[in-house]
Amino acid sequence: MNHPQDDHSHLRETAVSRTELLRGNFLHVVRDHVRMPDGGAATREFVLHPGAVMVVGLLDDGRVVLERQYRYPMQTVMVEFPAGKLDAGEGSLACAQRELLEETGYSAREWAFAGRLAPTIAYSDEVIDIWFARGLTLGERRLDDGEFLDVFTATPAELHAWCFSGEVIDSKTLVGSMWLQNVQRGEWSLTWNAAPPVADAGESAP
Known part of the structure; x- marks a missing residue:
């Protein structure tokens, strides 16, 4: 098994742009348009959290x-x-x-x-x-x-x-x-x- 710190650049997705979907009292939801490792495009919707x-x-x-x-x-x-x-x-x-x-x-x-x-x-x-x-x-x-x-x-x-x-x-x-x-x-x-x-x-x- 590879170590978690090994190079995994062939798996990485790159953010191209971001759209804010919701900024509520608690939740902050965004949609990112991303470039896939093979050059294709996709969207990722997720919650931003302060920790x-x-x-x-x-x-x-x-x-x-x-x-x-x-x-x-x-x-x-x-x-x-x-x-x-x-x-x-x-x-x-x-x-x-x-x-x-x-x-x-x-x-x-x-x-x-x-x-x-x-x-x-x-x-x-x-x-x-x-x-x-x-x-x-x-x-x-x-x-x-x-x-x-x-x-x-x-x-x-x-x-x-x-x-x-x-x-x-x-x-x-x-x-x-x-x-x-x-x-x-x-x-x-x-x-x-x-x-x-x-x-x-x-x-x-x-």
């Missing part, structure tokens, strides 16, 4: 912090790790700290960057940074207006079982569960750093 974070919060007793939130497109309540999108000019760690505090009330003593995932590569450029947090202290939540979610805790074994049974189908949470399992097994390592001061929480999009 997001997900937080795997580890309590001292080994449990993890999770949320239940109604996701309208799915028409059901989903079990998820805390997550949210980057505000304009916001750094990844600052966003992770803000989202964890706003949604769950927890602040963390230490943070470790784990990796990144691209949840919807066929129709969005969204990339989610995966953060682990430990040394959690519970305070007051700061939910946005119109944001409704329940916070609960579970053992990693319970979470893994829900992923296996299909109760958890959210892609970022499935990846977070896999990452957690590999960290617990000692197969993947994390580098922990003391948390910087948390910036004042501002408005954040859903």
